[in-house]
Amino acid sequence: MTVIGWLQIILFCVIIVALTKPLGWYMTRVFNGERTFLSPVLRPIEAGIYWFSGVDEKREQHWLTYTVAMLLFHVGGFLIIYGVMRLQAVLPFNPAGQSAVAEDLSFNTAISFITNTNWQNYGGESTLSYLVQMLGLTHQNFLSAATGIALAVALIRGFSRASVRTIGNFWVDVTRCTLYVLLPICIVYTLFLVSQGMPQTLGDYVEATTLEGAKQTIAVGPVASQVAIKMLGTNGGGFFNANAAHPFENPTALSNFIQMLSIFALGAALTNVFGRMVGNQRQGWAILSVMGVLFLAGVAVTYWAEANGTSTLHALGLTGGNMEGKEVRFGIVASSLFAVITTAASCGAVNAMHDSFTALGGMIPLINMQLGEIIIGGVGAGLYGMLLFVVLAIFVAGLMVGRTPEYVGKKIEAREVKMAMLAILVLPLMYLGWTAVGVVYPAAVASMANAGPHGFTEVLYAFTSATGNNGSAFAGLTGNTIFYNLTLASAMFVGRFFMIVPAMAIAGSLAAKKSIAPSAGTFPTTGGLFVGLVVGVILIIGGLTFFPALALGPIVEHLAMNAGNVF
Amino acid sequence: MLREIRPAIVLLLVLTAITGLAYPLAMTAIAGALFPARAQGSLIEKDGKVIGSALIGQEFKDDKYFHSRPSATVAPDPNDSTKTVPAPYNAANSGGSNLGPTSKALADRLKEDVDKLRGENPNAAVPVDLVTTSASGLDPDISPEAAQFQVPRVAKARNMPEDQVKQLVTANTEGRLLGLLGEPQVNVLALNLSLDRAAAK
Numbered sequence: 001m002t003v004i005g006w007l008q009i010i011l012f013c014v015i016i017v018a019l020t021k022p023l024g025w026y027m028t029r030v031f032n033g034e035r036t037f038l039s040p041v042l043r044p045i046e047a048g049i050y051w052f053s054g055v056d057e058k059r060e061q062h063w064l065t066y067t068v069a070m071l072l073f074h075v076g077g078f079l080i081i082y083g084v085m086r087l088q089a090v091l092p093f094n095p096a097g098q099s100a101v102a103e104d105l106s107f108n109t110a111i112s113f114i115t116n117t118n119w120q121n122y123g124g125e126s127t128l129s130y131l132v133q134m135l136g137l138t139h140q141n142f143l144s145a146a147t148g149i150a151l152a153v154a155l156i157r158g159f160s161r162a163s164v165r166t167i168g169n170f171w172v173d174v175t176r177c178t179l180y181v182l183l184p185i186c187i188v189y190t191l192f193l194v195s196q197g198m199p200q201t202l203g204d205y206v207e208a209t210t211l212e213g214a215k216q217t218i219a220v221g222p223v224a225s226q227v228a229i230k231m232l233g234t235n236g237g238g239f240f241n242a243n244a245a246h247p248f249e250n251p252t253a254l255s256n257f258i259q260m261l262s263i264f265a266l267g268a269a270l271t272n273v274f275g276r277m278v279g280n281q282r283q284g285w286a287i288l289s290v291m292g293v294l295f296l297a298g299v300a301v302t303y304w305a306e307a308n309g310t311s312t313l314h315a316l317g318l319t320g321g322n323m324e325g326k327e328v329r330f331g332i333v334a335s336s337l338f339a340v341i342t343t344a345a346s347c348g349a350v351n352a353m354h355d356s357f358t359a360l361g362g363m364i365p366l367i368n369m370q371l372g373e374i375i376i377g378g379v380g381a382g383l384y385g386m387l388l389f390v391v392l393a394i395f396v397a398g399l400m401v402g403r404t405p406e407y408v409g410k411k412i413e414a415r416e417v418k419m420a421m422l423a424i425l426v427l428p429l430m431y432l433g434w435t436a437v438g439v440v441y442p443a444a445v446a447s448m449a450n451a452g453p454h455g456f457t458e459v460l461y462a463f464t465s466a467t468g469n470n471g472s473a474f475a476g477l478t479g480n481t482i483f484y485n486l487t488l489a490s491a492m493f494v495g496r497f498f499m500i501v502p503a504m505a506i507a508g509s510l511a512a513k514k515s516i517a518p519s520a521g522t523f524p525t526t527g528g529l530f531v532g533l534v535v536g537v538i539l540i541i542g543g544l545t546f547f548p549a550l551a552l553g554p555i556v557e558h559l560a561m562n563a564g565n566v567f
Numbered sequence: 568m569l570r571e572i573r574p575a576i577v578l579l580l581v582l583t584a585i586t587g588l589a590y591p592l593a594m595t596a597i598a599g600a601l602f603p604a605r606a607q608g609s610l611i612e613k614d615g616k617v618i619g620s621a622l623i624g625q626e627f628k629d630d631k632y633f634h635s636r637p638s639a640t641v642a643p644d645p646n647d648s649t650k651t652v653p654a655p656y657n658a659a660n661s662g663g664s665n666l667g668p669t670s671k672a673l674a675d676r677l678k679e680d681v682d683k684l685r686g687e688n689p690n691a692a693v694p695v696d697l698v699t700t701s702a703s704g705l706d707p708d709i710s711p712e713a714a715q716f717q718v719p720r721v722a723k724a725r726n727m728p729e730d731q732v733k734q735l736v737t738a739n740t741e742g743r744l745l746g747l748l749g750e751p752q753v754n755v756l757a758l759n760l761s762l763d764r765a766a767a768k
Contacts, residue, residue, distance in 0.1 A: 007747060048715045053577035065571065072575035080583060100616040126660045139587030144577075171574045178582055190594045191601065197622050200598040200610040203727060205659060206608060208617045210625045211632065211759055218620055218658040220608040225591040243725035245702030247622040248608065253749020288636065310668040313695065320695040320710075324673065325663045326702050328636070328708040330752035335702075353663035353702045356673075453665035476665030551573075557669055 001307045004323055005333035012257070012337065013292070016264050020288065021241040024272025025050055026351055030180045031153045031173065031273070035271050042179050049175055060166035060241035062507025066154055069170040069500060071145060074114045081110040081136040085128075096206040096219075101127060105527055106193040108485035114143035116231070118237025118348055119488060121479040125219035130202055137237060138226045146177040146232025148150065148369035148380030151500055152270055153277075155384045158507030159408050160277040162515035166506050174252070181230060181266070189228040197251035198224040223248055231262040234378045236471045244351040245327055245532075256334055256351060263347045267376035270383045278408040282526040287386055290534045291375045295344055297490030298364045298375070299547035301511030305361035311561050325356030336361065339472075343368035348471025355449070355458065359561060362474070363383075363554035366461055369468040370546045371538055372427060378469060383494075386502045388420040391506070392538040393530075397418075397523050406522060410516040416509060419502035426498040428545045430491045431463040435549065437487070438463065444483050449476025452567030453560065457553035462488065467495035539552060611756070624707040625756055630724035632759045633717050634710070636696055637680065639664035642706035656705060663702045665764045684716070691716050708752035711740045725766060735761050 029036050050057050061069065084091060086108040101109070105121055112119040114135070122128060128137075150173035157167045161267065194200050199220040206218040223239045227249055230236055240246040250256050268288060275284025287438050305319045321332040330338070335352035342349050343365035354362050368375060374386040395417045397407030406410045438444040439461040448455035458474040465472055466488040473479065479488065524530065560567075598606045610615040619625050624635045640655035640662055654660075666673035680698040694713040714736045722729040739758040743749050 004743070004747065011747070049578065049581055054573040055578065061757075067573045069575065072571060075577060076575055076579040080579075086640060123660060123662070134591040135583065135587040137590055139583045143582060157666045166661070171578055175578065175582070178586065186590070186595065191598060194598040194602045194606050196603050197609050199606070200595050202595055203607065206610060206617060206620070208610070208619045210619055211756065211763075212627060212629055214626065216619060216623075216625060216656065216658050218608060218610075218623055219661075222591045222595055222608075225594040229586075240661050240702035240703075242663065242705070245663070246661045247624070247703060247705055247707055248620075251622050253744050257748050281726035297582065302750050309695075310667065312674045312677060316677055316693075318677070318681070318693060318695045322668070322699075323695045324666065324700070325701040325702045327706050328696050328710055329749055330705075351702065353665055355667060356702075358661060358668045362667075444604065449665055450667045451672055452669055454669055457667075474665070474667075475663070476667075487716040519686065557667070561669050565673050566669050 023269035033186040088129040093131035111489040113140040117469040123241035141229040141235040152380035152383040155507040158510035186228040193224040200224040234347040302364040325353030342374035346373040361556035391420040393534040423502040430467040433462040433563040447478040453557040466491035638704040639700040714753040
């Protein structure tokens with residue numbers, strides 16, 4: 001670890017904190033339907049869209065209607081992606097002549113993109129046409145992100161409103177999020193990325209003759225427009241197989257730094273939106289503090305482990321850390337920081353190959369996802385995931401003093417706690433259950449690329465990433481098989497919707513409750529004690545759930561490595 | 568609930584058209600006008616022919632060129648499409664080795680490469696990036712140490728004074744952005760092109 005390394009990490013954190021308040025202010029205005037500086041341009045377009053699609057923007061929805069609208073929207077999104085993938089051979093914008101994508105891979109990818117996972121069983125440049133990249137993937141990058149943010153805002157309304165039956169209008173929230181938040185940022189961001197060297201073209205792959213006379217086919221495409229939203233919307237599905245490690249998908253140290261910022265920006269800002277909507281910004285800062293504590297702990301471990309290197313490297317006298325699977329322009333620190341950011345949020349873009357990380361360095365991304373991606377988290381998903389843990393923490397605090405717990409003026413009762421538990425327990429059921437199948441079913445075992453405990457970690461990582469809707473991988477695992485295409489799709493589906501529906505039920509139930517004024521017996525939820533309690537609850541639940549699995553994978557691998565074993 | 572069906576279809580199609588077609592196509596047009604060379608992939612031409620991209624690494628085997636890092640990219644096996652064969656710096660199929668810290672295959676590969684490099688230049692420590700594969704398999708850069716390590720070999724193969732080659736390495740070394748972000752790096756293709764130019768004088 002170096003001073004310059006830590007300075008990069010500190011600079012990153014400072015900028016995120018500085019962005020939280022202004023972005024939160026802007027997003028609050030957007031979701032409250034107030035005027036913004038973009039309204040003169042965008043308001044006519046917005047109104048036209050509502051008129052054309054038959055949306056009455058004044059009519060609010062009950063939580064069930066809101067949820068059904070969201071589900072219907074996903075059915076349509078699924079059909080579009082599946083359709084263009086299966087038909088890409090006969091559709092335009094296919095200069096590389098890619099043939100139709102197989103049924104199981106199309107199914108997996110369609111589920112993957114509507115759930116904001118963006119797991120890559122496909123290799124972008126070798127499988128997909130430009131049309132699929134744009135119409136299939138870029139569009140869903142926007143809409144799944146807008147959906148996540150809309151759901152988080154709906155849950156916030158549950159906390160902030162009192163004695164009402166409605167939590168907003170899904171169509172309005174999605175449209176406003178897309179038009180006012182995602183698109184304007186992406187337009188500027190795309191141009192910045194192209195200025196750094198990222199291609200944005202519909203032209204053919206380039207045939208080059210290298211300096212030594214060899215042939216090199218260079219894949220290009222409309223990369224920048226997709227990467228902008230892939231990062232901002234914490235989607236993470238790469239244009240290229242190597243994702244943000246590909247020099248075209250992340251050309252410079254500056255493009256890398258901005259990409260890292262854009263993964264966290266909206267998720268962090270949503271904590272401020274929460275604070276503003278419940279009438280006390282300190283509530284938002286308290287939640288951001290919980291996230292910050294867990295984040296910095298993860299960064300420290302991964303950076304230390306990667307800078308330290310492996311026994312294999314030490315035995316050969318190689319210093320400078322574990323550079324296998326890392327790019328020179330990012331080095332150890334930017335690769336480690338990116339890995340922690342991308343798994344803390346549910347982004348899943350990678351600028352280094354996590355499969356080649358040290359055992360402990362690769363364990364942190366795994367833990368981040370297993371905790372439910374609540375450290376900033378996916379846009380929207382991170383906040384509603386964190387609020388579920390807050391509900392539990394408040395419940396635990398209430399049990400300790402024998403008093404009905406309350407949070408931002410709402411009583412937390414049996415229904416909320418049951419729903420929070422359902423959402424929190426269904427995740428380990430998916431990733432632990434499928435991992436158990438994956439390590440004994442012969443067709444699945446054959447997919448492992450590494451032997452020994454590392455092979456187990458590859459499988460555990462895959463199902464954890466799918467369930468958490470992350471999308472990063474220990475990419476050695478051959479995921480494009482019928483077994484993995486179907487099981488991973490089921491994990492992504494359950495991981496997304498079995499989290500969303502209980503969260504919406506909580507939103508509906510809270511919105512209907514009366515708001516109560518804080519009294520002398522109310523547990524203050526803006527201070528250090530609250531932050532410590534929530535961190536404790538997260539680590540205890542997480543530790544009890546997945547520590548045994550980690551012991552079989554990265555922990556035993558670390559011990560084996562120190563003993564000089566290879567597999 | 569039935570009245571949600573129309574927005575579910577129409578709104579989806581409208582937003583899909585905006586974000587999936589209008590946005591990427593408009594960005595392609597604007598980016599192409601503002602940054603024509605970069606939008607096309609920062610291609611480098613020599614005598615009217617494309618010799619590569621400034622951002623995409625190439626494989627160099629000749630002693631008179633600086634070598635890039637090892638690359639783990641593969642291509643489909645021409646004899647059996649279900650298998651792959653190694654194809655370093657295949658810019659149509661990026662990817663890393665994905666070998667883990669306790670992989671025997673990785674340990675063996677590292678040992679072989681380190682032994683070879685020690686034979687080539689016994690006087691300097693082997694830089695770690697010169698024996699490890701990159702994440703993309705297309706890394707255009709090596710560290711300044713990895714470039715300096717290769718100076719004796721390149722100078723000998725070209726009959727150039729080592730000092731002159733060293734100067735070229737220094738001239739092609741890029742530092743951290745603002746002295747803070749990223750890592751010092753040397754673009755291998757740019758360095759080799761300037762070597763060729765220096766030799767042609």
